[in-house]
Amino acid sequence: xxxxxxxxxxxxxxxxxxxxxxxxxxxxxxxxxxxxxxxxxxxxxxxxxxxxxxxxxxxxxxxxxxxxxxxxxxxxxxxxxxxxxxxxxxxxxxxxxxxxxxxxxxxxxxxxxxxxxxxxxxxxxxxxxxxxxxxxxxxxxxxxxxxxxxxxxxxxxxxxxxxxxxxxxxxxxxxxxx
Numbered sequence: 001x002x003x004x005x006x007x008x009x010x011x012x013x014x015x016x017x018x019x020x021x022x023x024x025x026x027x028x029x030x031x032x033x034x035x036x037x038x039x040x041x042x043x044x045x046x047x048x049x050x051x052x053x054x055x056x057x058x059x060x061x062x063x064x065x066x067x068x069x070x071x072x073x074x075x076x077x078x079x080x081x082x083x084x085x086x087x088x089x090x091x092x093x094x095x096x097x098x099x100x101x102x103x104x105x106x107x108x109x110x111x112x113x114x115x116x117x118x119x120x121x122x123x124x125x126x127x128x129x130x131x132x133x134x135x136x137x138x139x140x141x142x143x144x145x146x147x148x149x150x151x152x153x154x155x156x157x158x159x160x161x162x163x164x165x166x167x168x169x170x171x172x173x174x175x176x177x178x
Contacts, residue, residue, distance in 0.1 A: 005048075006038075006099065006102075007040060007044060007045070007048045008048060008051075008052055008057065008083070009083070009084060009087045009102070010034070010038065010040075010102060011026065011045075011048065011049065011052060011058065011074075012052075012057060012058070012076055012080050012081075012083060012084040012087075013084060013088075013102070013105070013106035014026055014029055015058060015074060015075060015076035015080070016076050016080075016081065016084055016106065017106055017108065019075070020061060020073045020074065020075045021073065021074055022071050022072060022073050022074070023045055023046055023049060023072070023074070024071075026045060026074075027042060027045060030045075033105075034102075034105065037101040037102070037105075038101070038102055049074060052080070053074075055079075056077060056079050056080075057076070057077055057079050057080035057083050058074045058075060058076055058077060058080050059074070059075055059077055060072050060073070060074060061073040061074070061075055084106075087103075088103055088106065088107075088114055089114065089117075091121065092118065092121040092122060092125060093125075094125065094129075097122070097125055100118065100122055103118055104118065110177070110178060111178075115178065116175065116178050119171055119174055119175050119178075120175065122171055123168065123171045123172070123175065126164055126167055126168050126171070127168060129164055130161065130164040130165060130168060133157060133160050133161045133164060134161060136157060137154075137157050137158070137161065140153070140154075140157070141154050141157070
């Protein structure tokens with residue numbers, strides 16, 4: 001099964017958030033902001049912009065404010081807004097959970113109902129994950145001998161539990177402020 005294309009959703013999110021942008025401006029946003037949680041190569045962006053233009057989710061505009069007539073600006077279309085909205089509202093699962101930071105990046109207001117929905121879904125997913133990890137720890141490391149015999153495995157599981165606990169605490173704090 002082919003992997004879903006994520007880059008178009010990111011581009012649509014950038015254009016929705018920032019308005020018209022050139023490819024160079026998008027690269028800068030990736031480099032300076034989005035690279036904290038998602039990366040792309042320069043060679044991925046321009047072919048994707050062409051595909052999206054062909055599909056009608058974005059359109060090209062001439063940059064009339066720039067002396068360099070070669071600069072092309074891109075703008076999201078109504079169709080693109082619809083695609084972006086559908087992606088942002090897509091139910092979170094274990095398979096697409098890694099996309100949550102991207103989705104959060106494109107939410108501009110704390111009052112957005114989408115923000116609460118995403119955080120509540122994240123909370124449930126990670127509660128389930130934490131419960132599973134604790135069950136595994138209990139099953140695999142019920143005695144001091146099992147901890148000593150498989151100490152590396154114990155450390156990895158212990159760290160995963162700490163990570164999930166910390167993330168859940170963060171989600172609960174964020175939800176309480178909405």
